[in-house]
Amino acid sequence: MISEFAVAVALSALAVAVWSFVLVARNRPPQRALLAGLAAVEVLLIAQAVLAAVLLIAGERPGSMPTFIGYLAGSLVVLPLGTVWALAERSRSATAVLGVACVTVSVLVLRLYEVWGGAGA
8 A cells, every 4th residue: 555645544534533523512513514525535535445456456465355355345434324324413413423433534544554564453
């Protein structure tokens, strides 16, 4: 994996998480701009998955393939699931769910990078 891209994805997710927690502190429901930020992070996650697929096809291998695939799949579904939950509720706590989802994505991406570098489960 490309370390700079993984860091950029993780930092982008953390930036959206901070934005979300600021909205929580201001007692605001999820706003359209926040949802656009989540969509941008999801696009980065999809690009990361495509990049990982290209590297795998090229013959590179992570330390543990099942763990890597699990983290990769998990990173792709966390934000859509959090968004569905947030849109169903539309409250302050829904905005907090989005913040937690973004923090989770950051951790998953950094863990993906560690597993790619040779770390096991």
